[in-house]
Amino acid sequence: MTQPRSPLMQELTARGFVFQSTDPEGLDQKLQAERVTGYIGFDPTGDSLHVGHLVSIMQLRWLQRHGHKPIVLLGGGTAKIGDPSGKDEQRQFLSDEQIEINKAGIRRVFDKFLSFGDGPTDAILVDNAEWLDELRYIPFLRDIGRHFTVNRMLTFDSVKSRLEREQPLSFLEFNYMILQAYDFVELARRYGCVLQLGGSDQWGNIVNGMELGRRLDDRHLFGQTSPLITNADGAKMGKTAKGAVWLNEDRLSAYDYWQFWRNTQDADVGRFLRLFTDLPLDEIARLEALEGQEVNDAKRVLANAATTLAHGPDAARAAEETAQATFAAGGAGAALPTLELTPERLAGDGVGVLDLFVEAGLADSKKEVRRLIAQNGARVDGQPVGEDYRLTADALPGDGLKLSAGKKRHAVVRPAGA
């Protein structure tokens, strides 16, 4: 492929967002010639998005920053069906109420990354339930269904893999790709949208939409996918002990989010800086070249930049200060999870370690605390404690004590009201 000339394509290519493209040259030319409207679809199957979605989110952000118009398409309609490409199990049906809750949560995430409004490059959020819920079956089959051959549909990976593994594929799910293809056409008609982005698993769906647009309206639509992002171990990124790394503050604190990025493996730092921050490429190149202990500086920059995007500069700064106070100075930072204990609880014998650690969220069960203690991993104010340790009122200063489970997990206990 020749070097792209449009700023957007240069940016996306240099940062590693581009995997496959239906017509790279054509898209590049169009991007130079005019303002392009592009979209990515998100299924509102959860009330937040996680770092796995970040590659898509960042692409929409770049689209907007380079003067084009992003559409966030929420699959309120398709969420009722479930994308068969995922796993073997059929998708759970979501209630309408749940879908509304999820849409609101997702909208909150996008508010951080895009600017919405009525202007020409302002992002808009659209729900495909708007047109899918009203579809009439026979007209849809006649107008849209005629353009799909089952023969072809059977060759798409999402379907093929199901069939090959002899996993059931319901007719309901079989329709997903048609509806997604139809979404693209509908967005093209309503908003002049000509570009669909997505993960590499969406290639088939994207191509379908593009072709449907050509057959139905003689439109030239473009599609482009991004690579599946794994970490240097080859594991899908964004999985931690507690599950997904959420972008909503109420699912994952800004401090934990910051820590997630701070703990990036050395080998991933450069790639992640390019994908998940807005930092200039030459700056990233400099950070990427750091070696040995100095890569920690790059990780801190990564954590700050990524946290600023998702939670704002204040939260990022607070997270960094807490990390600094906790790890470098061995103290306790303000953003650590905090357990408050009432005077009543602290009276007399006080609170035992087992309860203390469980309540502080550092262990899931008392047994786990026992295990921690047996392995010397449970510390109060930096000192290893035994199973018989009890926290009493006079042992708890007003500014609290630091509880630690292992070297990385910390919390603070303090008297209530202090």
Add this chain to the structure above:
RNA sequence: GGAGGGGUGGCUGAGCGGUCAAAAGCAACGGACUGUAAAUCCGUCGGGUUUCCCUACGCAGGUUCGAAUCCUGCCCCCUCCA
């Protein structure tokens, strides 16, 4: 509809009357080494009022001193035949 195979801990997957809270691997957690990295090594890995008790091998019963293991019924999945 008929015949056969199977449902085990977060996942993969052994066990097929007692010594089974259930091998092994992965994941996870703690420790050592480091740089809040990776790799490596050691340890842990259902819960509790912890020499004992509770819950657990698809669900519900039964046989037995004793069942993840045997029997009956039900649910679900797979294969072959129709």
